[in-house]
Amino acid sequence: MIPPAVTVADPGFGTVFDAHYQEIRRYIGRRLDLAVAEDLAAETFLIAFRLRHRFDPAQGSIRPxxxxxxxxxxxxHRRAELRRYRALARAGPPPGDDAHEQVLDRITAVTTVGRLSxxxxxxxxxxxxxxLLIAYxxxxxxxxxxxxxxxxxTVASRLNRARTKLRESLGVPE
Amino acid sequence: MNEIDLINSVMPDVPPDDPVRTAETRARILAARRRPRFGWLVPAIATAVLSVAIAAVPQLIRPAGPHPVDPVAEVAERASGSPEPTTGRYWRVEYQEYGLGPLLTGNYQRLRTDVVEWRGAGQLIRENRLAAATPLAEADRVAWENCPKDCPSPLTSLSEKTRFDIWPGSFMVRSGQGLDVRPAWPSTGVPSMEFPGDPAELRAKLLTYYRKPHERDGDSYQMDWLWGISVNTLAQLPVTHQTRGAFYRLLADLPGVQVRADADTVVLTRPEQMGGTIDDLVIDRATGRVAALRAYRKAPGPFIPNARDLPGETPLIEMVFSAAGWTDDSPKIPPGCEPTVPDPPTISAKCFS
Structure with a gap:
C-alpha cells in the first residue's frame, strides 16, 4: 500500500469523481451561473471526499x-439562483442555447423560459x-x-405542490 | 410533455467542461486527503496571514526581492516544512498527460493518456492508457467526422489498451541528450533523495550532470537544461521536502522566469525555453507539490509537417499530477513484457495488454 500521508490520490474516489463530476457540474450550472457552478462542483467533491467515511452504501448509492x-x-446561493430566474423571466434564454431551438416549434421559447423561470x-x-433534482x-x-x-x-407532496404551481404559471389546465 | 420534461428541455444548459480544468480540479480534490481535518481552514488562514504579514512589513522579513509578496517563498516553505515517509520499493507517480497528435494530414487531435510510473529496482516502468482523443478545433472535428473507416486513429489502434514501457535505470544520466527535451522520463539512476536542500548547492550538484552538447552552446543552453532537468526531477523523481523547496527557489531565480499566483496555484513560467516553447510549472499552494507541467507554442505555426498552422500559445503538452509517493506494491507487468535487454532502453511491442 502507498502510505496515506504521501499518496495524493485515492483511486477509489478518483473513480467517483470521473463518474459523477460532469453531471454534478451540469446540475449546479443549470441552477447558478457557470463560474459559481464550477467552484461549487469542486466543493461538492471536496466535501464528499472529506466526509466519505460517513457515507453508508447500505443507505443508498453515492449519486444521490x-x-x-x-x-x-x-x-x-439562494439569492443568486432567484436573481438568475428573474433575469431569465425578463430576457429569456441566452442566444444560441440549443434547448431553446429544440422547442421553438412548440411554443415561443422566450415566453416558456420566462414563465418557467x-x-x-x-x-x-x-x-x-x-x-429540479428530478428534472435535471x-x-x-x-x-x-x-x-x-x-x-x-415529503418528496411526493412537495413535487405535487410544485407541479401545480408550475401548471398555473404556464396556463396549462389540470 | 409534462412540467418536468419541459424544465429539462427548455431551461438553459451548460457548455461542455474544459478537460484540462476538470483534470486540475480532480488533482486538487484528490490532493486534499493529504490535509488534516479542517485542513481547508489551515492553508487558507496560513496563506492569508502570511500574505498580509509579508505585504505589510516586507523589509522586516527579507530584503526587497523580485516579488513584493513572494509566492515562491510561500510554496518553498510549505514544501520544506512537509516531511514525508521515504520508504518503499518503488517511487510511484500518477498523472494525466494531454498532448497534441496528428489526426489526418493537416489536422490535430488532443489526446489524454493516463500514466502511472514506477521507479525502483533499477528500472522505470511506465504504464500508459489512452483515455480520450478529441478534435482540437472545429476544422479538426469536421476532418474527424469525414474520416474514412480505415483512417488511422489512436482510438482504433489503442482504445482501451494498456501499454507498458520499460527502461533500465540510469536513463537520466546515461545519455547526454534528451534530458531536457520533452518527453523526458528520468529514471532512477541519480541519487535524487540525496540532493541538497539549499538552492545554490542544489544548482551546483545538478550542473555536475551537465554535458555541453556542442562548444557553440552557451550559457542560455545551460539554463534551458537546468530548467528542464529541474522540473522533470521535481515532477517525477523522489526528492526530500527540503530539496523540493530548494528547487522552487532555484527555478524562480533562473533568467527570464516569471512568477504569478492565484488563490490555488503558483505558476513559474519560462517564456524562452529551448525549442520555441513557453513552459509552465504549476505548484499547488495548499500542498506545496507540483500540480502540472505545461508547454505552449510561442508563435503561430504548424506542429506536424504539412499541417495547418496552430495559433500562438496553443498547448502542446500538459501533465497533470494526481499522485506521488512510495509504495511496496509492484506494477502488474503482463507476461512477456519483462525487460530482457538492459541497455539500451527497450520499449517492447509485446507489452501491449
Missing part, C-alpha cells in the same frame, strides 16, 4: 448523496430542490428523499 451535497451548497422563482426552496438530475423519488434527507412522502 453527491446531489444532496450539491443541493445544500446551492442553498447557500418566474414559476421556479416562486416555489419554496424545498419544492424547487425536489423538482433524473433522480427517482426515493433518491431525492435520500439526497435531501426527507421522507418519501
Amino acid at each position: 448523496w453527491l446531489y444532496g451535497i450539491a443541493t445544500k451548497l446551492i442553498g447557500r 418566474g414559476a421556479l422563482a416562486g416555489l419554496s426552496k424545498g419544492e424547487r430542490d425536489v423538482i 438530475g433524473g433522480l427517482t423519488y426515493q433518491e431525492v428523499a435520500e439526497a435531501l434527507g426527507v421522507a418519501y412522502g
